[in-house]
Amino acid sequence: xxxxxxxxKQMLPVGPAGELLLDYSIFDARRAGFSKVVFxxxxxxxxxxxxxxxxxxxxxxxxxxxxxxLTAGAGNLPVSDQRRKPWGTGHxxxxxxxxxxxxxxxxxxxxxxxPAAYRQMVDxxxxxxxxxxxxxxxxxxVKGTLSEHGSVSRGVCEYDDRHHLARIREIPDIRSIDGRxxxxxxxxxxxxxxxxxxxxxNIWGLKPGIFFYxxxxxxxxxxxxxxxxxxxxxxxxxxxxxxxxxxxxxxxLPARDRWFGLTYREDLPKVVARLRSLTDQxxxxxxLYPET
Numbered sequence: 001x002x003x004x005x006x007x008x009k010q011m012l013p014v015g016p017a018g019e020l021l022l023d024y025s026i027f028d029a030r031r032a033g034f035s036k037v038v039f040x041x042x043x044x045x046x047x048x049x050x051x052x053x054x055x056x057x058x059x060x061x062x063x064x065x066x067x068x069x070l071t072a073g074a075g076n077l078p079v080s081d082q083r084r085k086p087w088g089t090g091h092x093x094x095x096x097x098x099x100x101x102x103x104x105x106x107x108x109x110x111x112x113x114x115p116a117a118y119r120q121m122v123d124x125x126x127x128x129x130x131x132x133x134x135x136x137x138x139x140x141x142v143k144g145t146l147s148e149h150g151s152v153s154r155g156v157c158e159y160d161d162r163h164h165l166a167r168i169r170e171i172p173d174i175r176s177i178d179g180r181x182x183x184x185x186x187x188x189x190x191x192x193x194x195x196x197x198x199x200x201x202n203i204w205g206l207k208p209g210i211f212f213y214x215x216x217x218x219x220x221x222x223x224x225x226x227x228x229x230x231x232x233x234x235x236x237x238x239x240x241x242x243x244x245x246x247x248x249x250x251x252x253l254p255a256r257d258r259w260f261g262l263t264y265r266e267d268l269p270k271v272v273a274r275l276r277s278l279t280d281q282x283x284x285x286x287x288l289y290p291e292t
Contacts, residue, residue, distance in 0.1 A: 156183065
């Protein structure tokens with residue numbers, strides 16, 4: 001929804017030839033070896049989304065679309081009349097279940113993760129059993145995920161010295177103050193965090209078995225919150241529960257590339273300049289796709 005940004009930033013042109021951030025993610029994923037892309041969209045945005053993105057991508061890679069409907073998975077439970085949005089990222093992922101039968105990567109549409117992240121995913125999948133419950137997350141140093149224009153919300157990871165994930169804490173207020181990275185703690189006070197501490201930017205390497213667990217957790221969630229106008233079922237919250245219950249393991253791989261994205265509209269010039277620089281250095285062709 002782009003509340004901090006003030007608009008639908010997923011479809012904002014940022015590349016030298018008008019490319020979107022999602023175009024670069026798809027380009028990097030295809031180059032790493034991914035062969036299909038599944039878009040989770042809201043039905044009312046579908047026509048604009050397909051005109052801007054889907055129609056171009058469909059000729060390059062196998063493409064699927066699923067709609068994240070407010071009532072999907074709610075059964076016969078009544079949904080609040082005040083509810084104006086679907087149930088969050090975990091619900092979005094669950095709606096894609098029928099389109100996914102193999103190990104897969106989950107990303108946000110408005111983040112740039114860098115080509116190495118997708119190569120890390122492909123390498124992980126090539127060496128693991130597609131039927132087990134060992135998953136992957138690419139983690140980014142928190143200092144590289146901040147905005148100069150205000151606070152950011154990040155999933156701060158707790159992990160051991162071998163980068164096995166124990167928990168993700170969603171911190172809604174992280175910012176740089178006098179060169180230090182400061183977050184608002186769970187008790188409300190400010191706490192400094194190491195600049196190289198890894199945070200989740202919602203890029204996951206998962207396997208089809210996750211849907212069995214997600215389905216059960218969403219049933220629990222919707223039974224409690226179906227009348228709530230604002231509660232959301234997030235991927236990190238589901239991962240936390242499954243880690244606590246010992247159902248899965250998640251290995252964090254430190255990112256090899258720099259993340260960037262659009263949190264505030266004032267971030268736009270820096271994103272545009274960064275993509276122009278990567279293109280000028282030969283990391284990407286110009287235009288990214290011949291038909292762009």
